[in-house]
Amino acid sequence: xxxxxLFKTHYTALAAxxxxxxxxxxxxxxxxxxxxxxxxxxxxxxxxxPWKYSKVDGLLSSLFSPAEKMSAVSDSLLxxxxxxxxxxxxxxxxxxxxxxxxxxxxxxxxxxxxxxxEAFASVPNFAETFLSKSSDxxxxxxxxxxxxxxxxxxxxxxxxxIQTRPVHLLFISTGNLVQPKLIISAGKSSESxxxxxxxxxxxxxxxxxxxxxxxxxxxxxxxxxxITDESDNGFHxxxxxxxxxxxxxxxxxxxxxxxxxxxNEVTARLxxxxxxxxxxxxxxxxGTHHVENITLIDHQKPNGTSQxxxxxxxxxxxxxxxxxxxxxxxxxxxxxxNQSNRNLLLSDEATADSKPQxxxxxxxxxxxxxxxxxQLDEMQLFYLQSRGIGEPMAKAMLTHxxxxxxxxxxxxxxxxxxxxxxxxxxxxxxxxxxETEV
Amino acid sequence: xxxxxxxxxxxxxxxxxxxxxxxxxxxxVHAIMGPNGSGKSTLSKVLAGREEYEVTAGSVExxxxxxxxxxxxxxxxxxxxxxxQYPVEIPGVTNIMFLRTALNEIRKYHGKxxxxxxxxxxxxxxxxxxxxxxxxxxxxxxxxGFSGGEKKRNxxxxxxxxxxxxxxxxxxxSGLDIDALRAVSDGINKLKNKDNGIIMVTHxxxxxxxxxPDFVHVLLxxxxxxxxxxxxxxxxxxxxxxxxxxxxxxxxx
Numbered sequence: 001x002x003x004x005x006l007f008k009t010h011y012t013a014l015a016a017x018x019x020x021x022x023x024x025x026x027x028x029x030x031x032x033x034x035x036x037x038x039x040x041x042x043x044x045x046x047x048x049x050p051w052k053y054s055k056v057d058g059l060l061s062s063l064f065s066p067a068e069k070m071s072a073v074s075d076s077l078l079x080x081x082x083x084x085x086x087x088x089x090x091x092x093x094x095x096x097x098x099x100x101x102x103x104x105x106x107x108x109x110x111x112x113x114x115x116x117x118e119a120f121a122s123v124p125n126f127a128e129t130f131l132s133k134s135s136d137x138x139x140x141x142x143x144x145x146x147x148x149x150x151x152x153x154x155x156x157x158x159x160x161x162i163q164t165r166p167v168h169l170l171f172i173s174t175g176n177l178v179q180p181k182l183i184i185s186a187g188k189s190s191e192s193x194x195x196x197x198x199x200x201x202x203x204x205x206x207x208x209x210x211x212x213x214x215x216x217x218x219x220x221x222x223x224x225x226x227i228t229d230e231s232d233n234g235f236h237x238x239x240x241x242x243x244x245x246x247x248x249x250x251x252x253x254x255x256x257x258x259x260x261x262x263x264n265e266v267t268a269r270l271x272x273x274x275x276x277x278x279x280x281x282x283x284x285x286x287g288t289h290h291v292e293n294i295t296l297i298d299h300q301k302p303n304g305t306s307q308x309x310x311x312x313x314x315x316x317x318x319x320x321x322x323x324x325x326x327x328x329x330x331x332x333x334x335x336x337x338n339q340s341n342r343n344l345l346l347s348d349e350a351t352a353d354s355k356p357q358x359x360x361x362x363x364x365x366x367x368x369x370x371x372x373x374x375q376l377d378e379m380q381l382f383y384l385q386s387r388g389i390g391e392p393m394a395k396a397m398l399t400h401x402x403x404x405x406x407x408x409x410x411x412x413x414x415x416x417x418x419x420x421x422x423x424x425x426x427x428x429x430x431x432x433x434x435e436t437e438v
Numbered sequence: 439x440x441x442x443x444x445x446x447x448x449x450x451x452x453x454x455x456x457x458x459x460x461x462x463x464x465x466x467v468h469a470i471m472g473p474n475g476s477g478k479s480t481l482s483k484v485l486a487g488r489e490e491y492e493v494t495a496g497s498v499e500x501x502x503x504x505x506x507x508x509x510x511x512x513x514x515x516x517x518x519x520x521x522x523q524y525p526v527e528i529p530g531v532t533n534i535m536f537l538r539t540a541l542n543e544i545r546k547y548h549g550k551x552x553x554x555x556x557x558x559x560x561x562x563x564x565x566x567x568x569x570x571x572x573x574x575x576x577x578x579x580x581x582x583g584f585s586g587g588e589k590k591r592n593x594x595x596x597x598x599x600x601x602x603x604x605x606x607x608x609x610x611x612s613g614l615d616i617d618a619l620r621a622v623s624d625g626i627n628k629l630k631n632k633d634n635g636i637i638m639v640t641h642x643x644x645x646x647x648x649x650x651p652d653f654v655h656v657l658l659x660x661x662x663x664x665x666x667x668x669x670x671x672x673x674x675x676x677x678x679x680x681x682x683x684x685x686x687x688x689x690x691x
Contacts, residue, residue, distance in 0.1 A: 383526035386486050387540035387596065388514035388547070397539065401530025401579075 003060040004043045010063045012039055014177070015147040023120050026127035027149065034146030041140045053321040053353045055261050055290040059235055064177035064207040066148070067095035071174045073102065073201065081170060081199060086414035088168040088195070089113075095173060096151035096180040096210075110161035111192060113169075116181060119154035130154070130183045130213065133243065141237050145179045145211050152180035152210075155194070159187035159217070166193040166223075166412060173230055175204025182212040186220040186248075193223040193411065198238075200231035207235045214241070216248035218272065223251045223411055229258040229422070232287065236262045246272030246301075253410055254281040254310075256291050257422055267296040270304040270332070281310035282406045284426050285318035285350070292321035297339075299332035299362075306336070311406050312343040313399055313427075314350035325357040326369070332362050339369040344376065344402050346395075396427050439464050439635050440505075440604055445496035447484045454480040456660035457496065462604070465632040469646055469671060470639045472657035473679050478639045479523055481657070482608040485637075486520035487513050500604070514540075515547040517603030521593040521610050528580035533592065534562065536580050537599050544600065565598040569625045587618030594625040604635045611645035623648030643675035656682055 015035050020028060043060065044051035071094055078092070091113050092102035098115050105113075119126050137143070157163060171180065186192060198208060208230060216222055222242075230236055236259045242250045254264050268277045283291040297306045312320040322341040343352035354371040376398050384394035403423055407416045440462040447455040454477045462468055472478050484491050485498065487510035498505040505513065528536065541561075542552035553561065566573060569591060581589050590610055597605055607626070611619055626649055630636060638645060646654075646668065654671045656664040658679065663686055664670065674682075 379526050380528050382488055382510060383522065383528065384536070384540075385510040386514055386520050386522075387536070387600065388511055388544040389540050390511045390543060391509070393539065393543065394511075397531055397536075398528070401528060404530050 007043060007060050007063065008039055011144055011147070014065060018148055018150060020150060023117075024127060027120050027131070030127055030131055031147055031149055034143040034149070037137060038140060038143040038147050041138065041143065044140060050294055050323060053319075053323070054263065054292055055319070056237070056263060058261055059207065062205060062207070062235070064205075067174060067176040067178075070094050070097055070099060071201065073099070073172055077172070077199075077201060078102070078170075081197060083168075083412065083418045084414035086166070086412055088166045090168045090170060091153065093151070093153070093169065093171045093180055095176050096171065096178040098153060106165055109165065110163045111155060111157045111167050113153050113155045113167065116150060116152045116154060116183075119183070123154065126154070130185070130215065133213070139239075141209055142211060142239060145181060145209050148179045149181060151178075152182050154183045154185070156185040157187055157190045157192045160189045161187065162191045163193070166195055166415070168195045168197060171196070171198045171208070171210070173198070173200045173204070173206045173208055173234065174202075175200065175206035175231065175234070178206060178208045178210070180210050182210070184212065184214045184222070186214070186216045186222050188217040189219040190217075191221040194225070195415065196224070196226040198226075198228045198230050198236065200234060203231045203233060205233040206231060208237070210236075210238045212238070212240045214243065214250065216242060216244045216250055218245045219247045220245070221249045225253040225255065225410055225415065226264070227419070228254075228256045228262055228264070230262075232258065232260050232289065234259050234261075237265075238263070239265045239267075241267040241269070242277075243269050243271060244275045244277065247274045248272065249276040249278075251278040251409060252280065253407070254293065255407075255419060256281075256283040256285075256293075257426055259291070260289050262289075262291045263294065264292070265294045268298065268306065270297070270299045270301060270306070273301045273303050275301070275304045277304070277306040278409060279306065279308040279310075280406045280409060282403055283310070283312045283320055284403070284423055285312065285314045285320050286316050286426060288317050290319045292323070295322075295324040297326045297337065299326070299328045299335045299337065301331055302333045302335070304332060304335050306338070308337075308339040309406055310341045311403055312341075312352055313346065313403060314343065314352055315346035315427075317347070317349045319351045319353075321353045321355075322371070323355045323357075325359065326367065328358075328360040328362050328365050328367065330361045333364045335362060335365040335367070337365070337367045341371045342402075343373040344399065345373065346376070346399065396424065399427055400424060439501055441499040443497045443499075445481075445484070445498060446494045447480060447491045448494055449480070449491050453494070454491075454660055455484065458657075458660070458662055460655065460662060462635045462637060464603075464635055466653065467630065467636045467638065467649060467651045469651035469654045470637060470657055470662075471641070471643075471654060471671060471674060474641070476657045477660040478641075478657055479608055482520055482523075482606050482637075482639050485513075485606055486510060486518065511543070512547070514600075514602075515544045519597050519600060519602030519605045521590075521597060521605065521607040523609040523612070525581045525584075525589040525593055527582045527584075529582050531580050532577055533580050534576040537562065537596060540596075541599060562599060565595060568598060568628050569595050570621060571595055586613045587615065587621075590614060590618065590622055591625070594622055594629075598625065598629055602634065604637070605629075606637045606639065608639045609641060610638070611640055611642060619644065620648065643671045646671050658682060658686065
């Protein structure tokens with residue numbers, strides 16, 4: 001495929017220009033291997049199983065380059081993405097690079113956020129400990145990210161520290177090749193909250209290719225919410241992979257509200273006993289946009305539980321994909337796994353594809369899965385209308401009701417309300433969320 | 439306030455209502471009785487604007503306007519309220535949110551400002567008192583997990599908050615135990631006044647012991663075949679519907 005060659009040539013040439021001479025050898029060799037893999041792997045096609053419904057081929061005809069300098073960010077943009085009055089530690093990444101001038105951090109914070117470059121230099125055996133474990137070596141885009149490895153952050157919370165103040169990681173794209181890598185290391189019995197938040201400045205075309213790896217030590221609790229709300233003209237591929245030790249809890253929410261083509265790959269490796277994993281997702285797709293969610297929950301050890309609920313709301317001519325796999329390995333006895341994917345089609349021209357899969361190799365487990373694709377319920381709609389609620393309002397209320405339970409497990413009310421408002425705006429809803437306290 | 443003339447309606451090509459005529463004046467309570475399948479619920483749904491029913495002939499005038507021209511929401515805004523035979527569950531929408539939205543949509547239609555949280559809550563608390571309802575019901579999703587009695591009571595509670603001019607109660611009594619029936623009918627009686635009309639669609643006479651109708655109509659095979667006063671309901675209770683069927687046959691002959 002000629003485009004495939006152009007794609008490879010373009011990005012390998014750019015990757016060769018990465019200045020990383022001062023980096024540790026392990027990092028340099030990682031980049032080198034990634035470039036080699038990237039060159040050898042072929043561009044995914046519909047014949048490759050996890051890419052069957054993908055629209056990633058748009059990337060062949062739009063090639064992007066990294067930003068040449070760091071753009072300024074307006075105050076109004078920063079204000080527009082605050083979560084009400086919620087106090088957070090804010091870190092702003094412009095085109096993938098941390099801008100320390102925009103950091104807002106409480107002096108009492110236990111969470112440390114340093115750039116990847118700083119981590120290379122200051123954390124002993126960083127590449128061996130955190131980089132070599134993560135990322136699928138056979139994935140083209142993971143390798144593309146590793147070939148450019150330099151932007152992003154290393155985030156850590158010490159053992160036994162409880163940080164209630166959320167860490168807001170705001171990624172602003174100005175329309176370039178943006179490839180940050182985030183490493184989150186949660187110490188034993190720690191608890192913390194992270195929001196990965198991707199937006200664009202204006203409506204530029206761009207390609208965000210981000211990898212996040214989370215390491216949850218024994219008994220750690222991590223609340224993790226990813227919000228993707230980039231430009232309509234943009235491409236976004238995100239890989240999240242969590243490595244969970246014994247008794248740890250990871251609560252993942254992947255909320256996709258904007259972007260022309262978005263692919264979220266979310267993987268949980270339940271590698272200790274008694275691990276809990278919550279994997280919720282909401283994709284709100286409009287226009288001719290496309291969103292795909294590829295999830296994998298890998299139960300490796302006994303007594304683990306996983307709860308997965310992904311919901312899609314698709315309007316206009318949009319398309320949505322859910323491809324979710326649960327593996328219960330031989331050792332993972334007494335596993336409880338529950339997966340559900342529900343899709344609401346708001347238009348006759350929208351499409352949802354759902355592909356739930358269970359692979360069970362243990363014999364004493366409880367696993368459930370279910371998938372639905374449907375429309376708004378006529379009787380519910382009539383019931384609301386019969387009480388004086390106009391049709392557009394009634395539709396918005398029901399659509400909102402469909403979505404809302406995915407958000408309920410986000411601990412901060414301010415974040416839930418922010419997302420609620422954003423969702424209603426996307427639905428062009430006349431309905432405003434305002435809870436009456438009883 | 440309501441004048442139905444020769445109303446015909448069908449669903450999927452089947453004619454269910456075959457020429458209904460009915461006059462309801464403000465302050466009146468009408469009971470419409472009839473066996474299963476006679477068209478009672480269809481009449482309720484046609485009046486509320488359920489679109490799956492097609493009106494093929496006749497007219498419905500409500501407060502001087504052609505009711506059939508209005509969308510379901512505009513009928514509600516004009517003061518028509520249908521208490522559903524099977525109230526619909528709406529997970530994810532709390533009762534209070536639902537009611538506040540409904541009330542404010544109706545107010546907006548009449549050019550009134552929306553009620554703010556505290557004002558609305560005051561109104562709601564007054565109404566829960568009248569109906570002896572538990573406040574916890576407000577925070578629960580609309581009808582989800584409600585018992586049969588709670589669902590019916592919730593319908594009457596909505597009616598109390600929205601204060602309709604014409605209430606159509608579709609089998610509000612069916613499936614209720616005697617305590618729930620008392621509570622529901624007490625509520626309806628408290629809401630009854632000289633300015634509003636009530637149409638009670640029911641299968642049983644029992645409800646009429648608690649809410650005394652001014653008129654009783656018998657619906658049979660899509661037509662009102664007999665009208666009378668409360669005594670007619672008692673007669674139906676005693677003798678069933680067969681004697682009316684017989685009367686009908688004789689008339690035809």
